[in-house]
Amino acid sequence: MDWKIFLSAFVVIFLAELGDKTQLSALAFASGAKSVWPVFFGASFALVLSTFIAVLLGAVLHKQDLIPLSAIRIAAGTLFIVFGVLTLYSSFNNKADKAGKTEKADKIEIKSTVKE
Numbered sequence: 001m002d003w004k005i006f007l008s009a010f011v012v013i014f015l016a017e018l019g020d021k022t023q024l025s026a027l028a029f030a031s032g033a034k035s036v037w038p039v040f041f042g043a044s045f046a047l048v049l050s051t052f053i054a055v056l057l058g059a060v061l062h063k064q065d066l067i068p069l070s071a072i073r074i075a076a077g078t079l080f081i082v083f084g085v086l087t088l089y090s091s092f093n094n095k096a097d098k099a100g101k102t103e104k105a106d107k108i109e110i111k112s113t114v115k116e
Contacts, residue, residue, distance in 0.1 A: 022043065025038075026039055
């Protein structure tokens with residue numbers, strides 16, 4: 001086993017998953033479950049299976065020379081950036097929407113206070 005690749009993959013994926021939607025989903029399931037073990041094993045199996053599919057697909061693409069390795073890396077990096085930008089955009093829009101709703105609620109409250 002190539003321990004350098006193992007440790008690199010572990011550290012990168014572990015750090016990327018911190019605070020991810022997967023963890024938040026597991027937290028939500030565990031908070032409502034009678035036992036945390038089914039949630040732990042279900043979430044773990046889901047992560048193992050999705051990782052297995054990604055690794056298998058990557059190996060097939062590389063071995064079949066269907067797509068050059070450089071193109072796979074560029075596509076993965078590009079998608080990572082696109083999803084990051086979309087997440088930031090969504091986050092800022094949600095904050096702006098909430099601020100707008102609060103401002104509207106304040107105006108309605110002021111108007112109703114003035115009428116009284």
